[in-house]
Amino acid sequence: KNEVEQSPQNLTAQEGEFITINCSYSVGISALHWLQQHPGGGIVSLFMLSSGKKKHGRLIATINIQEKHSSLHITASHPRDSAVYICALDRGSQGNLIFGKGTKLSVKP
Amino acid sequence: ETGVTQSPTHLIKTRGQQVTLRCSSQSGHNTVSWYQQALGQGPQFIFQYYREEENGRGNFPPRFSGLQFPNYSSELNVNALELDDSALYLCASSSGGPSNYGYTFGSGTRLTVV
Numbered sequence: 001k002n003e004v005e006q007s008p009q010n011l012t013a014q015e016g017e018f019i020t021i022n023c024s025y026s027v028g029i030s031a032l033h034w035l036q037q038h039p040g041g042g043i044v045s046l047f048m049l050s051s052g053k054k055k056h057g058r059l060i061a062t063i064n065i066q067e068k069h070s071s072l073h074i075t076a077s078h079p080r081d082s083a084v085y086i087c088a089l090d091r092g093s094q095g096n097l098i099f100g101k102g103t104k105l106s107v108k109p
Numbered sequence: 110e111t112g113v114t115q116s117p118t119h120l121i122k123t124r125g126q127q128v129t130l131r132c133s134s135q136s137g138h139n140t141v142s143w144y145q146q147a148l149g150q151g152p153q154f155i156f157q158y159y160r161e162e163e164n165g166r167g168n169f170p171p172r173f174s175g176l177q178f179p180n181y182s183s184e185l186n187v188n189a190l191e192l193d194d195s196a197l198y199l200c201a202s203s204s205g206g207p208s209n210y211g212y213t214f215g216s217g218t219r220l221t222v223v
Contacts, residue, residue, distance in 0.1 A: 035214070043152075096157070097142070099151030
């Protein structure tokens with residue numbers, strides 16, 4: 001069983017829709033990262049969470065440590081949000097982030 | 110200097126050759142991690158360097174090696190390239206302490222081994 005699972009694997013939405021991407025994990029962590037990867041490959045760090053909720057513009061990330069679950073929400077989605085969204089587990093030691101396989105989001109105009 | 114820069118962006122090598130990939134981190138970021146991302150997969154941890162010494166390693170053979178320099182740059186070296194080494198190689202740096210975003214990633218080097 002993978003230590004981190006994301007759902008859905010692929011997501012297509014219409015512009016303006018509210019989007020939720022989920023991440024479940026099975027190990028203890030010190031923090032969870034949400035990352036965005038565009039087709040060119042570069043990764044942008046969106047959030048690092050250890051508890052509760054963070055908001056940045058139209059992006060909201062939540063984490064429930066007891067349930068080992070995190071969600072990334074995008075409000076009023078836009079075609080420029082199209083990317084792969086990856087959650088990564090930070091176990092706090094030696095830089096070994098454990099990455100999910102990503103959710104490929106496509107927002108249609 | 111801000112941001113993390115990786116070079117080259119793309120590279121084609123022949124099986125059996127050696128390759129050096131470079132990463133230039135933000136000033137003050139004394140921790141750098143390297144990851145390999147195969148097509149359609151999430152990145153896999155190769156190793157981390159902290160203050161010029163290896164500080165953790167993933168499940169990669171010894172032909173994957175690295176160096177970190179005092180000027181916040183680092184290298185990933187791969188010897189005896191195999192076809193399966195074809196992937197996107199990412200470096201990520203941090204200051205080693207807590208921050209809002211934790212890591213700054215480079216745009217990656219896409220290596221193709223033929």
